[in-house]
Amino acid sequence: MSSVQPIVWKDGRLRLLDQRSLPHAVCWLECTRAEEVAEAIHAMAVRGAPAIGIAAAYGLVLAVRRDPEAFDRAYALLAASRPTAVNLRWALERMRKLWQQTQHVAHLEAEAVRIHDEDLAQNLRIGELGAALLPEQARVLTHCNTGALATGGHGTALGIIRTAHAQSRIAMVYHTETRPWLQGARLTAWELQQEGIASRLIADGAAAHLMAREKIDWVIVGADRIAANGDTANKIGTYALAIAARHHGVRVMVAAPSSTFDLRCASGSEIPIEERPASELTEFRGLAVAPAGSSAFNPVFDVTPATLIDAIVCERGVILAPTADKLARLLAQDATQ
Numbered sequence: 001m002s003s004v005q006p007i008v009w010k011d012g013r014l015r016l017l018d019q020r021s022l023p024h025a026v027c028w029l030e031c032t033r034a035e036e037v038a039e040a041i042h043a044m045a046v047r048g049a050p051a052i053g054i055a056a057a058y059g060l061v062l063a064v065r066r067d068p069e070a071f072d073r074a075y076a077l078l079a080a081s082r083p084t085a086v087n088l089r090w091a092l093e094r095m096r097k098l099w100q101q102t103q104h105v106a107h108l109e110a111e112a113v114r115i116h117d118e119d120l121a122q123n124l125r126i127g128e129l130g131a132a133l134l135p136e137q138a139r140v141l142t143h144c145n146t147g148a149l150a151t152g153g154h155g156t157a158l159g160i161i162r163t164a165h166a167q168s169r170i171a172m173v174y175h176t177e178t179r180p181w182l183q184g185a186r187l188t189a190w191e192l193q194q195e196g197i198a199s200r201l202i203a204d205g206a207a208a209h210l211m212a213r214e215k216i217d218w219v220i221v222g223a224d225r226i227a228a229n230g231d232t233a234n235k236i237g238t239y240a241l242a243i244a245a246r247h248h249g250v251r252v253m254v255a256a257p258s259s260t261f262d263l264r265c266a267s268g269s270e271i272p273i274e275e276r277p278a279s280e281l282t283e284f285r286g287l288a289v290a291p292a293g294s295s296a297f298n299p300v301f302d303v304t305p306a307t308l309i310d311a312i313v314c315e316r317g318v319i320l321a322p323t324a325d326k327l328a329r330l331l332a333q334d335a336t337q
Ligand code: MRU
Pocket: 047, 048, 049, 050, 085, 143, 144, 145, 146, 147, 150, 151, 155, 156, 157, 183, 221, 222, 223, 224, 234, 235, 236, 300
């Protein structure tokens, strides 16, 4: 298992590995208030769907420890910090239920720790289930960062790659740079390097060319929200990868814990897509890369239709060729375990 731990809760204190400084520097943010946690999520110091849910859960603990009346205000603030990943609302809802039942800070803290620990355990299971779908000497392509940095540990899509690597089943991992935040170039490369996994970075626009020229067995990606019919919101560019993969006969695997499923969204068109400031495209670290006054459209997620997805892997099982019925069956069946 990976030793990277982006969220550390120790002695009632929350420390977040500031992912904006990676890979150049390992800096930590110390959060003592829910407001700071909400800002860290909004500014993407902590990022990745499961990780922001975990951080938000700890944010609620920080809020009620200062003032037990502050729960609803902190909830609203944290819920508004990023719109697409449903794990955030899922974690906050779970904390709200507990708070309504007990009104006890120690119980709330234990629930946040449980959310954190469960995510790691689920990722280890996802790793096993997903790795079993890969051939020997697999050549895979991944997008964004779905590793230990984005989760409670191990990772989802990258967790599958990690598990398969431990089984000596990975020949090569191609990973996109993932503009404009470069989660692939900065973060996935960092994690792959630490694990000694053979990998090559590609520009986002090189993916179709790669599939045309080299054998790629699977595109493996994470998810920020999976609708009831299997449509999947994930980092911008995932949809284009899935289209290119279908054209070239490459299979597409989506890996996510059950906290990423949102049965309240019937299809992907109901998933809110975050748009971030134009400056994230027109500037790079404060330096203009487009003429002054350029306008830009900066959606940071897209929706891949279920028809382009060959497998969804969650800790409860694997769904091949996802449909609404298969999803509902898997989620209902394990909810009773
Ligand atoms: O904007 P980000 O970096 O939070 O986006 C992250 C992704 O899109 C990941 O693929 C997704 O959250 C899954 S992380 C296990």
